[in-house]
Amino acid sequence: MIRGEKLTRRFGTTTALDAxxxxxREHATTVIxxxxxxxxxxxxxxxxxxxxxxxxxxWFDGEDLAVIRRKRLYELRARMGMxxxxxxxxxxxxxxxxxxxxxxxxxxxxxxxxxxxxxxxxEQVGLRGFEYLMPSELSGGMAKRxxxxxxxxxxxxxxxxDEPTSGLDPISAGVIATLIRDMxxxxxxxxxxxxxxxxxxxxxxxHVVLLWQGxxxxxxxxxxxxxxxxxxxxxxxxxxPDGPIPFSRSSTxxxxxxxxxxxxxxxx
Amino acid sequence: xxxxxxMFGYLGRRFLNMLQWLGDATTLCLSSLxxxxxxxxxxxxxxxxxxxxxxxxxxxxxxxxxxxxxxxxLQGYYxxxxxxxxxxxGSAVALSIIRELGPVLGALMVVGRAGSSITAEIGIMRVTxxxxxxxxxxxxxxxxxxxxxxxxxxxxxxLLVAFFxxxxxxxxxxxxxxxxxxxxxxxxxxxxxxVTTHDMNTGWIKAVAFGFIIGVICTYIGYRAxxxxxxxxxxxxxxxxxxSVSVLILDYILTSFFL
Numbered sequence: 141m142i143r144g145e146k147l148t149r150r151f152g153t154t155t156a157l158d159a160x161x162x163x164x165r166e167h168a169t170t171v172i173x174x175x176x177x178x179x180x181x182x183x184x185x186x187x188x189x190x191x192x193x194x195x196x197x198x199w200f201d202g203e204d205l206a207v208i209r210r211k212r213l214y215e216l217r218a219r220m221g222m223x224x225x226x227x228x229x230x231x232x233x234x235x236x237x238x239x240x241x242x243x244x245x246x247x248x249x250x251x252x253x254x255x256x257x258x259x260x261x262x263e264q265v266g267l268r269g270f271e272y273l274m275p276s277e278l279s280g281g282m283a284k285r286x287x288x289x290x291x292x293x294x295x296x297x298x299x300x301x302d303e304p305t306s307g308l309d310p311i312s313a314g315v316i317a318t319l320i321r322d323m324x325x326x327x328x329x330x331x332x333x334x335x336x337x338x339x340x341x342x343x344x345x346x347h348v349v350l351l352w353q354g355x356x357x358x359x360x361x362x363x364x365x366x367x368x369x370x371x372x373x374x375x376x377x378x379x380x381p382d383g384p385i386p387f388s389r390s391s392t393x394x395x396x397x398x399x400x401x402x403x404x405x406x407x408x
Numbered sequence: 409x410x411x412x413x414x415m416f417g418y419l420g421r422r423f424l425n426m427l428q429w430l431g432d433a434t435t436l437c438l439s440s441l442x443x444x445x446x447x448x449x450x451x452x453x454x455x456x457x458x459x460x461x462x463x464x465x466x467x468x469x470x471x472x473x474x475x476x477x478x479x480x481x482l483q484g485y486y487x488x489x490x491x492x493x494x495x496x497x498g499s500a501v502a503l504s505i506i507r508e509l510g511p512v513l514g515a516l517m518v519v520g521r522a523g524s525s526i527t528a529e530i531g532i533m534r535v536t537x538x539x540x541x542x543x544x545x546x547x548x549x550x551x552x553x554x555x556x557x558x559x560x561x562x563x564x565x566x567l568l569v570a571f572f573x574x575x576x577x578x579x580x581x582x583x584x585x586x587x588x589x590x591x592x593x594x595x596x597x598x599x600x601x602x603v604t605t606h607d608m609n610t611g612w613i614k615a616v617a618f619g620f621i622i623g624v625i626c627t628y629i630g631y632r633a634x635x636x637x638x639x640x641x642x643x644x645x646x647x648x649x650x651x652s653v654s655v656l657i658l659d660y661i662l663t664s665f666f667l
Contacts, residue, residue: 190540214546221544228541242545290545300544 141166141330142187142298146196149182156182158354159196164298169324169331171341174351175376175385180334181225181302183351187332188222188300189213218246221291221299225306227283229275235262235286236271242293261289265319281312288319298330299323305337313337317344338377342366350376352385433628436550440558440627443551453556454563461522461557462564469568470575472517476509477501477576481583485590494588498595499602501580505573506603506611512659514569515618518561519651523626526557527647530630531640539631554631558623565619566612573611610666617662618655625651 142164149157157179164170164187174180185191187198189205198205200216208216229238239258243249249257262268265285275283284304291299301320305313321344324331335341342348342362350358350365350373358365358373365373375383443450480501488494530553533539542549577599584590626647633643 188544190543210548214548217544217546222541224537224541226536228537230538230541231536245545245547 141201142332143199144183144187144196145199147183147186147193147198148195149179149186149191150194156354157186157193160351160354160356162187162349162356164330164332165347166330167324167328168346169320169333169344170347170349171333171335171345172349172351173335173338173341173376175336178351179354180336180351182354184300184302184332184334188220189217218294219297221294221296223284223287223291223299223301223304225303227275227280227287229278229283229286229290231275233275234271235267235273235275235278238275238286239290239293241290246294257293258289261292264292264323265289266315279312281308281315284308284312284316285319288316288323292323292327295327296329298332301331301333301335303335304333305335305340313340316340320344338379342377352376432632433624436554436628436631437558437624440550440554443548443555444559446551450551450556453552454559457556457560458564461518461526461560462568465518465521465564465568466571468517468521469514469572472513473510473572473575474579476513476572477505477579477581478583480504480509480576481580481588484580485584485588494590495594496598497584497590498581498597498599501584502577502599502603503607505576505580507607508659508663510569510573510576511611511614511618512655514572514615515565515622515655516652517572518565518568518619519622519626519648519655522561522564523622523651524644524648526561526623526626527630527633528640528644530554530557530627531633531635531643534631534633534635535637535640549631554627557627558620561623561626562616562619565622566615569611569615606666610662613666614659614662617658621654621658622651625654 144160144162144164147157147160147162148155160179160183162172162183172180172183182191186193189198189200192206203212203216205213205216230241233241236258239261240254243254243257247254258271259268262271265288267282267285267289270278270282270286275286278286288304304316304320308316317340320331320333323329324344331344333341333344342365345362348359348362348365349356352372358368358370360368365377368374372384374380375385481497484497484500484504485494488496488500530539533553539549539553542552581592581595584595585592629643629647629650630640633639
């Protein structure tokens with residue numbers, strides 16, 4: 141359904157993503173994991189065509205998203221949904237209006253039908269009765285669920301999730317993870333989830349992609365990842381600070397930095 | 409020699425950056441304006457933005473207009489009495505306000521009140537990924553966010569300037585006639601006799617041009633703001649400074665053209 145081919149993304153002289161090939165499986169949950177700065181959000185934004193790749197292609201049902209016209213991209217976007225890291229609810233609209241927004245924009249449905257659809261989406265995410273709250277009145281977990289309901293409003297074929305459980309308490313994170321897994325199974329949609337939450341990621345994934353320094357270092361089923369012998373994979377899933385993935389990224393010597401810091405007293 | 413070369417290098421880089429900035433702003437502005445009649449038509453959003461930017465600025469425009477008119481009346485009276493020409497006060501005040509002070513001060517007030525809020529609002533929408541969310545929902549952010557604000561400032565500023573002119577002249581009249589003892593008939597007759605359609609048109613054209621430039625600059629800087637809190641704060645300051653200076657420069661160009 142979605143395929144990334146030799147995807148490269150550069151920011152100035154920094155290469156955030158380096159010739160990544162990725163295949164997103166249909167009707168399944170693909171979880172892209174990796175530490176901070178590994179390029180996972182960059183990869184998600186390229187797959188969703190929010191940013192253009194510096195090199196490479198993103199194919200959506202055989203169409204290259206980087207070269208198609210905006211009108212066609214918007215037609216394809218009607219089949220996509222996205223839940224952003226900070227929910228990205230339109231803060232001038234209440235919960236109902238946020239979820240109804242894509243329906244108002246892209247359909248000519250009667251308001252009563254839209255009301256029914258919004259109520260059904262709210263029921264799916266367990267927020268029926270909160271229609272008239274403003275985004276500023278919602279907790280982080282509730283905002284994520286509203287964003288989820290909005291992403292589902294058009295019954296998309298594929299939904300992208302950027303860090304859906306980050307910043308949430310374990311219960312809210314669990315609710316979101318369960319929702320993603322259940323909705324993917326029930327509606328046969330395709331989910332692409334970016335997270336650094338190993339437990340939640342492995343629990344909901346059908347397929348896992350592990351990124352490090354802008355390249356894929358491992359991929360497979362959650363069991364494949366758990367059984368991996370690759371030291372980098374083991375260090376990441378076990379959350380160990382010591383290993384091939386350095387915790388400190390400094391390129392200079394710690395001793396040199398201390399000795400040459402401004403105001404250092406030199407003892408002779 | 410090295411210092412001179414590095415100074416030229418610095419100036420060259422600044423000039424190239426400015427050209428790039430202007431090119432990017434023009435491209436964004438034109439691509440937004442190209443969506444003016446695109447479907448779905450954004451008429452409702454134009455009206456909402458005009459209400460937010462225009463009606464929201466009425467109080468500040470009224471206060472600025474009233475005090476500008478009164479100061480002009482006092483200063484004009486002081487100067488004209490020296491030549492025994494206080495009967496010309498009405499035309500002097502009206503011409504100053506309609507041709508110059510109304511459009512310029514009105515536009516500067518809009519920059520301070522509405523322009524800064526446009527930049528900050530769009531910048532915050534970037535920080536909170538609302539712009540990306542619109543993109544993902546297949547809603548063009550240029551049509552939904554930028555265009556209504558550019559249209560709203562272009563249409564609101566002339567209306568606000570008309571309001572400024574009216575309040576300013578009325579305040580000047582009240583002060584001149586009731587406090588300074590200027591003859592009411594003289595004040596009005598002189599004003600009616602000396603203010604021509606050309607003067608009125610000069611004021612309108614300036615107001616439309618200022619409204620457009622304020623809309624373009626404030627939306628562009630907000631849209632291109634670095635998506636951080638510091639980035640939005642910096643963009644807001646930058647928008648106010650650049651829009652204000654642009655209004656003054658454009659005023660000079662238009663005044664020399666219409667004089």
